[in-house]
Amino acid sequence: xxxxxxxxxxxxxxxxxxxxxxxxxxxxxxxxxxxxxxxxxxxxxxxxxxxxxxxxxxxxxxxxxxxxxxxxxxxxxxxxxxxxxxxxxxxxxxxxxxxxxxxxxxxxxxxxx
Amino acid sequence: xxxxxxxxxxxxxxxxxxxxxxxxxxxxxxxxxxxxxxxxxxxxxxxxxxxxxxxxxxxxxxxxxxxxxxxxxxxxxxxxxxxxxxxxxxxxxxxxxxxxxxxxxxxxxxxx
Numbered sequence: 001x002x003x004x005x006x007x008x009x010x011x012x013x014x015x016x017x018x019x020x021x022x023x024x025x026x027x028x029x030x031x032x033x034x035x036x037x038x039x040x041x042x043x044x045x046x047x048x049x050x051x052x053x054x055x056x057x058x059x060x061x062x063x064x065x066x067x068x069x070x071x072x073x074x075x076x077x078x079x080x081x082x083x084x085x086x087x088x089x090x091x092x093x094x095x096x097x098x099x100x101x102x103x104x105x106x107x108x109x110x111x112x113x
Numbered sequence: 114x115x116x117x118x119x120x121x122x123x124x125x126x127x128x129x130x131x132x133x134x135x136x137x138x139x140x141x142x143x144x145x146x147x148x149x150x151x152x153x154x155x156x157x158x159x160x161x162x163x164x165x166x167x168x169x170x171x172x173x174x175x176x177x178x179x180x181x182x183x184x185x186x187x188x189x190x191x192x193x194x195x196x197x198x199x200x201x202x203x204x205x206x207x208x209x210x211x212x213x214x215x216x217x218x219x220x221x222x223x224x225x
Binding site: 033035040041042043044045048088092094096098099100101102103104105106 | 157210
């Protein structure tokens with residue numbers, strides 16, 4: 001089946017730093033999404049991308065849908081402590097009544113000790 | 114704004130028991146997805162419904178079944194529970210299968 005490679009697996013941030021993470025796939029997707037999940041909670045949608053090449057911002061977050069439709073990146077600028085959590089990319093292909101998400105393994109953001 | 118509601122939030126069962134998880138989608142959303150997330154894992158798609166009909170099936174065990182009712186809420190029924198079924202179970206809803214999915218807070222199931 002389709003698989004997403006998300007990197008890095010984890011990273012430590014210091015307040016004010018910029019953060020970058022990305023996802024790649026061997027197959028194409030119609031839609032790329034980025035979610036953030038806090039421990040024990042459901043994933044919360046950050047950004048949805050619908051067109052190849054699309055660059056979208058949501059506050060300090062910026063994400064792009066790769067031209068080949070096989071990759072996406074998420075940047076967080078000027079990180080703050082509440083950015084800590086697990087970030088998941090997800091790809092979606094839809095056709096007819098189907099549209100389930102395929103998730104990457106997640107990037108865990110922690111605060112530098 | 115209204116969000117996806119899931120109940121119960123926490124559930125403890127013993128092996129071989131049954132469990133029923135409920136999901137109430139965002140109003141006007143006719144599509145519901147169920148996902149299972151093991152500890153330290155990414156969510157895995159189980160099953161989905163569109164307009165009260167099953168629309169797709171993922172890695173759902175035969176011991177599990179689900180349905181979507183006339184008011185669009187959905188229930189996931191799990192029988193002969195095994196220790197490995199311990200996980201977070203999420204429901205997500207969307208306006209249609211092509212639209213963005215919004216997740217509920219999840220049900221944490223612990224099988225002892």
